[in-house]
Amino acid sequence: DAGVTQSPTHLIKTRGQQVTLRCSPISGHKSVSWYQQVLGQGPQFIFQYYEKEERGRGNFPDRFSARQFPNYSSELNVNALLLGDSALYLCASSLGTSGGQETQYFGPGTRLLVL
């Protein structure tokens, strides 16, 4: 069975540009979460989406936005890129049915470099 997939695997952008990262959850999973991991630190929660609705949001500026599609895939958008946005962006999926305790499964990530 396919796990969580993310695209692209690597991306290079310049300051001020905008970027869109994509995620496809495990088949049957309805919830997607996004995390940012800068070098040397643990992942930090950005968003969770369930049934196309935002369920949770971390402490990130409004330059970060996301959406979820009817097929449960998701996009993370970052506008006006800063050097500090360089990181590994991780997507995780979960069943999303219990509204509570669920295991999240992570994709391989998209490595973004902002020059």
Added chain:
Amino acid sequence: DAKTTQPTSMDCAEGRAANLPCNHSTISGNEYVYWYRQIHSQGPQYIIHGLKNNETNEMASLIITEDRKSSTLILPHATLRDTAVYYCIVSSGNTGKLIFGQGTTLQVKP
């Protein structure tokens, strides 16, 4: 969500059991203990989770103390491929947010 405290690094000899401790003294009654690991530059891999009973799966065992204030992840026969950063996370799951700390860097040595 409760915070966790883990040692920064640990070594383990190949073939021996690796015991990774985690302190979560402020855990609430509805919070689970999750363990993930991350091998260099890959996405975190789910290992195991539990509420209050000990748990075992094909990867590891999780021992949670009776007062639930600490836990230990046990890799019964560590291999070189188990070298990774191991994260202990306490989460109620209501917000879908996992709070990662710095984790424990486990180095398995031949």
